Amino acid sequence: MAQPLNRYKADLREIEFLLFEQLKLSEVLGKAPYESWDEETAKTVIEEMYKFATTVTGPYNGPGDVEGCKLVEGRVKTPTGFKDAWKKLYEAGWKSLSIPAEYGGQGAPRTLQAIGEEMMSGSNTAWNMYSGLTLGAAEVIEHFGTERQRKLFASRMFGGVFAGTMCLSEPQAGSDVGMAQTSAVKQPDGTFKIRGTKCWISAGDHDMTDNIVHLVLARIEGAMAGTKGLSLFIVPAKRVNEDGSLGAGNDVVTASIEHKMGLNGSATCVLTFGDNDDCIGELVGGAEHQGMRQMFLLMNFARIGVGLQSIGIASTAYLNALEYARDRKQGSSIKAFKDPAAPRVPIIEHADVRRMLLEMKAKVEGIRALVFKLAMHQDRAVTLAGKDDAGAAYHQGQVDLLVPLVKAYGSDQAYKVCELAIQVYGGAGYTHDFPVEQYARDSKVFSIYEGTNHIQSLDLVARKLGQNAGKGTQEFLGDIAKFVAAHKGHAELGAAVAELEKAHEAVASTAMQFLGWFQGGEMERVPLVANRFLEMMSELAVGWQLLEGASIAAAKLGAASEKDKSFYKGKIAAAVFYARNVLPSVPSTAKIIASGDRSALDIPADGFASV
């Protein structure tokens, strides 16, 4: 077979602008614990990771979609090329970039690790699921595990020797995690016998490692009902001896794999634990009933990961559509519409194609800015830890607030960006000849897994908005107010900033309205409009980040090289487009929410249809 074709594209200039010119990553480089990092090293790493994504993982994205995963004699076989790419990934060390040196990592800021995740995921989303979940599961053990568990499991997972998963869902317990019935019975030696069925387990089985360490939520005999009675267990597929060598199988069976709309190269498994009463698990950190708290570290990691998946796919969808629009000739200029002999032009010259491309560019770059702003808040919190508690708390507060926005708005818009990408291609985009239809299929599940987007919006309005007496929310709104005040009079961006100001007011007043509803006992109104509020707040945040980037671009325009001039003008155009075409819907949505329509609550259940 000829080497398959890479379709993955990223715009390194844009990524470096975001990290170094806008988010000022260099401010944390060189500071503990990132002493060994500087801007040049960081840029080299970004370039090398991009090379990896376009040569090692990217070529197997399309073929992996067609080939899919197969369940052969009880084991999942992944598509051609996946196992080899896994090996190369851990040899190159990209997955352990932000891991401490004691685990063989390179102690880089999370922001850099996140760039790697965007690229690996954008180039081959299905493939990256396996190592992504492994990294997240390892971090849980590193954070909450015993010394022995860290050495025995986490270190091997960070190094790609073992893989990992997160096992929450059960057939009757998806969004409703607290209904989990998987049971754990304590044994005399302190371990537990695990019994139950878990479903929707991404990377639940595969052939890339000799062992898979499942993190399983289960209820210890006699524990209370609901989420508070859940504990988290380390349940390896094969038992692990104290020297790290593998023992017998651990009674974990891959019962089936799902047949899906997309992500066909990622095995989504139903796993049964303990059908033969021989499945042994051990408590993470030896702590009972701490399962949800521990799992939330992984959930947060995974939710940010969905934001990165969203940006990874949306970005390559945009750049592929852009390339097509520059190449494909169709129609003449609108100025020559009466002359059938007028020369044909590349479709990027048509206004509607430009409109679609600019909408994609604005969403991709704005959401990326938000995701990496979140990562930078993480890194800054780390550098301030133990030195500046208030500063660290501020950054952590912004992380908490941004997680649901990044996950839900990112995933909803990724699917929409893919829809636009298909439309730019026309009929060609509907075929397997180009990558965008796969991108659409792969990205559809982002709005569902790791907590549906409605769960995210409830997390935002019922938890994050009011967390720490609303401090994080006030600081978020305060930061935007400061930006507005500083740039209201901007010659080029002033009109766009005025739209941001209106959006800011609308979000603030809607948040107050929710407070009123909560306090007035009208809580049932909140979930009805929570998704729209999350969208409003995300649009505000994205608009802000785009305009911040544009203000930097505008300041640099005068002294810029010709090439950078075009780049900066592009940044400005994207921000203005978003501000003037998307932000005006924020006040409009606020009015809709304020009007308090209850029709969806009031309609009789049998009024939805007569069937």
Add this chain to the structure above:
Amino acid sequence: MAQPLNRYKADLREIEFLLFEQLKLSEVLGKAPYESWDEETAKTVIEEMYKFATTVTGPYNGPGDVEGCKLVEGRVKTPTGFKDAWKKLYEAGWKSLSIPAEYGGQGAPRTLQAIGEEMMSGSNTAWNMYSGLTLGAAEVIEHFGTERQRKLFASRMFGGVFAGTMCLSEPQAGSDVGMAQTSAVKQPDGTFKIRGTKCWISAGDHDMTDNIVHLVLARIEGAMAGTKGLSLFIVPAKRVNEDGSLGAGNDVVTASIEHKMGLNGSATCVLTFGDNDDCIGELVGGAEHQGMRQMFLLMNFARIGVGLQSIGIASTAYLNALEYARDRKQGSSIKAFKDPAAPRVPIIEHADVRRMLLEMKAKVEGIRALVFKLAMHQDRAVTLAGKDDAGAAYHQGQVDLLVPLVKAYGSDQAYKVCELAIQVYGGAGYTHDFPVEQYARDSKVFSIYEGTNHIQSLDLVARKLGQNAGKGTQEFLGDIAKFVAAHKGHAELGAAVAELEKAHEAVASTAMQFLGWFQGGEMERVPLVANRFLEMMSELAVGWQLLEGASIAAAKLGAASEKDKSFYKGKIAAAVFYARNVLPSVPSTAKIIASGDRSALDIPADGFASV
């Protein structure tokens, strides 16, 4: 193999409400040329067609997607069950319902035929492509062909003996039809030798009939460039003797079929004509250079057909999601959110699920009302033809205006309704276990084929709005103004009607703005916002139709049976939801358009990205 499962669902009560209580189909039944039809017959036909869709075509929708079409030894093999369903379709006569009796048809109103198309297409979109295009092609020959062509070709196509296609696109000529290079050289006997390659030919080849009659756009030697130089040819795959028997092959070759995101059971072909200089075609009606005019009859038919496809899929997606939401238990009532032991409830009890379902219901029923309003205008124009020219012209004007709305808004929203349907299912919706992911894949192409949705929006703003000195537009807006005036003070619907009024003003003022741009030489601004205007105008029309239905429902509520009470309340809730949650975006969009953002035009071409 066990009989595959039907997943198709329709709500007959809703369809009958629309046809008989809202659109008053009975006003045309019994009138020439529909003398032989009455309400009871019509309802019986609807029920029988639904039975056909759920038993004959529906069961092969899922399997047809998996099996797909194959090109075997130069001929397309369609999925299992398709050919048998074709045979049963023509035996039952559903495809010739609105065809005159002289062609073996039943002379029914188009509205009834359209119900059949919605159901056949909703139950198995891929399968219905074959007979849908055959019907459309036959109508072109019936309308423009010679007496001989009508007897030889059209009658056999109406009866399902021959199939038909429309061959416009070429590799370099998609949206830009005028660039077609397929050539026609006149022969001494008056026929033409055809030579060229056509692509994206739906149903371009298959195994359901012994012959396929292609309608091919080609340029006669020496004809002018552009669309005006194109002629339309009847080009059968096999030559047809004067007695209707088949002769030799006609040098039409199926070069390849596309591998697509969806509609896998529908063969999308590249066809080559005359590679061996032996492909004979004859001019439709013997008329040269009338190709575009003739083809437009088929294009209009096909665009309305896309509206029907959209409604067919969106409706069954909604009803499947509704059934799942009623069955699937997950989570407890929000009122008991602190009690982990509270009973689990069907997810339809959760506010956000209700919101999604009501949004789907409103869009499905509102767009269906618009599509069938269009069909009713067609039928009323027919009953008035030759008796009341002004009346007939009014109805034709509304048909012309509604075609782009129905095609573009219908298709965009069908994809969105499928997205919501997947979200209601959660992870399950992402798998092949339920039909909604297929619906999403199948429906994606609706926004592209038969003229992309941007082509529709240009048709609307640059042609239809101003057609006949804007008469149709004024009548459309006038009809809505009358409705608003009559229902502004409605006790239950007044607030919703007020939103309709604001949307009406916004559409009217934006249309005037376009006029100003056209007259002021700023035409290039128009395509930039044409899609958004089409969306605004569609939302206005859909809101109007929903509120009209709601006003009828409200009037009948008092005297209704218990079951009808719920049904009518559902109609009211859907209209109020749409008016209060969707219509407010119309004035907001009007403001955006008026603000005249040019960023997508002004961005330098190399400013989109640095790659």
